[in-house]
Amino acid sequence: MATKRVLIYGGKGALGATVVKHFKSNNFWVGSIDLAQNPDADENIIVERNDSLEDQESKVISAIKSVLNDQKLDAVICVAGGWAGGNASKDLIKNSDLMWRQSVWSSLITASIAAQYLKEGGLVTLPGAKAALEGTPGMIGYGMAKAAVHQLTKSLAGDKSGLPANSLAVALLPITLDTPMNRKWMPTADTTTWTPLEFIADLFLKWSLGNERPENGSLLQLVTKDSKTEVIPA
Amino acid sequence: MATKRVLIYGGKGALGATVVKHFKSNNFWVGSIDLAQNPDADENIIVERNDSLEDQESKVISAIKSVLNDQKLDAVICVAGGWAGGNASKDLIKNSDLMWRQSVWSSLITASIAAQYLKEGGLVTLPGAKAALEGTPGMIGYGMAKAAVHQLTKSLAGDKSGLPANSLAVALLPITLDTPMNRKWMPTADTTTWTPLEFIADLFLKWSLGNERPENGSLLQLVTKDSKTEVIPA
Numbered sequence: 001m002a003t004k005r006v007l008i009y010g011g012k013g014a015l016g017a018t019v020v021k022h023f024k025s026n027n028f029w030v031g032s033i034d035l036a037q038n039p040d041a042d043e044n045i046i047v048e049r050n051d052s053l054e055d056q057e058s059k060v061i062s063a064i065k066s067v068l069n070d071q072k073l074d075a076v077i078c079v080a081g082g083w084a085g086g087n088a089s090k091d092l093i094k095n096s097d098l099m100w101r102q103s104v105w106s107s108l109i110t111a112s113i114a115a116q117y118l119k120e121g122g123l124v125t126l127p128g129a130k131a132a133l134e135g136t137p138g139m140i141g142y143g144m145a146k147a148a149v150h151q152l153t154k155s156l157a158g159d160k161s162g163l164p165a166n167s168l169a170v171a172l173l174p175i176t177l178d179t180p181m182n183r184k185w186m187p188t189a190d191t192t193t194w195t196p197l198e199f200i201a202d203l204f205l206k207w208s209l210g211n212e213r214p215e216n217g218s219l220l221q222l223v224t225k226d227s228k229t230e231v232i233p234a
Numbered sequence: 235m236a237t238k239r240v241l242i243y244g245g246k247g248a249l250g251a252t253v254v255k256h257f258k259s260n261n262f263w264v265g266s267i268d269l270a271q272n273p274d275a276d277e278n279i280i281v282e283r284n285d286s287l288e289d290q291e292s293k294v295i296s297a298i299k300s301v302l303n304d305q306k307l308d309a310v311i312c313v314a315g316g317w318a319g320g321n322a323s324k325d326l327i328k329n330s331d332l333m334w335r336q337s338v339w340s341s342l343i344t345a346s347i348a349a350q351y352l353k354e355g356g357l358v359t360l361p362g363a364k365a366a367l368e369g370t371p372g373m374i375g376y377g378m379a380k381a382a383v384h385q386l387t388k389s390l391a392g393d394k395s396g397l398p399a400n401s402l403a404v405a406l407l408p409i410t411l412d413t414p415m416n417r418k419w420m421p422t423a424d425t426t427t428w429t430p431l432e433f434i435a436d437l438f439l440k441w442s443l444g445n446e447r448p449e450n451g452s453l454l455q456l457v458t459k460d461s462k463t464e465v466i467p468a
Contacts, residue, residue: 108326151378155377156371158370
């Protein structure tokens with residue numbers, strides 16, 4: 001059987017590292033794209049935080065070209081992003097700019113990778129947020145960036161989007177992920193409503209293998225209650 | 235009666251210039267913010283295209299401060315923006331970056347102006363696009379930018395958004411505007427489905443005067459048939 005290949009954008013973060021491990025233990029070749037190395041990955045592509053969007057993209061694309069050596073990808077999974085609060089009278093400009101860089105640039109570069117290196121029938125996933133389906137007055141920049149990612153997902157699923165034939169483009173819209181950082185900063189929260197990282201890693205794996213695929217362009221809300229997660233299309 | 239005051243972001247464009255004229259002829263003090271002067275306006279604030287977002291915002295805000303001289307605004311109306319096509323395999327990065335700068339920066343600066351200089355009960359309007367309510371595979375960067383503007387509108391209408399009490403934040407979502415440029419580039423199109431600029435200018439005027447106001451946070455589609463325009467909430 002031919003080696004299956006996946007790229008994880010944000011492969012060094014808490015969710016990304018979980019996804020890298022899960023694909024590795026299921027015999028995928030795994031590349032990680034992030035600001036720092038993930039030693040569990042087969043290859044690492046390092047993004048320079050201070051580069052422009054165009055420079056980040058062209059460097060990532062040329063690194064992928066040399067790493068893949070004419071092979072194609074079964075999946076490109078983006079789990080990169082950040083969070084910042086702030087309403088229209090507090091840090092609006094600074095935080096909106098930051099959120100665009102952290103959440104939208106990575107999703108755009110993921111879309112560009114998918115257009116160039118995904119197999120026919122491959123998977124591309126982007127990181128949305130359930131909150132951004134409505135207004136987010138207390139975290140305006142974050143909501144705008146995630147709304148843009150949601151709309152990008154629908155565009156990628158559309159006719160003549162530039163992705164290979166039969167690709168699947170979806171976004172996951174979590175509420176709160178069960179990460180070490182969230183446990184640290186919200187020590188008294190009810191973690192039975194937080195979504196386990198392994199649940200998400202396993203969704204990505206199933207879809208990469210062609211199993212239980214959702215509808216193309218879906219915005220999939222992850223709603224966790226009593227430590228059980230439901231996947232609910234928006 | 236106290237002078238009523240409005241700022242038009244994009245006051246030199248085809249729609250913006252129509253809006254400036256309409257408010258002037260209804261005895262408003264009118265300021266224009268744009269890359270070039272509009273001699274019909276009472277004051278002009280010029281934006282430097284190559285400045286960063288933070289520099290554009292801080293220069294616009296300090297110019298407004300000196301122009302308004304402690305007065306507040308009845309309305310801040312943003313009609314600035316641009317258009318670029320392209321799917322995921324054609325100019326994705328370049329055009330998404332451009333659309334962000336042209337359509338989102340101006341809306342963010344408008345939100346910042348509204349937070350600082352709008353009267354209680356004032357009006358802020360942002361430029362959306364009906365197309366961006368769905369995926370836009372042939373104009374990906376444009377759709378993302380407009381989706382972000384739509385979500386920003388909903389955030390500004392939300393609780394504790396940082397706007398003055400009882401403000402009204404709405405976005406207009408046109409399909410095609412009846413501008414000289416559109417007539418030039420689409421000479422054989424059916425212009426009875428294009429929305430007249432005067433219709434929009436008059437909506438802004440009515441809402442600025444407190445008349446026939448739509449629900450806060452509305453995304454208002456402008457659907458023109460047989461030269462008659464309906465305003466339909468999304």
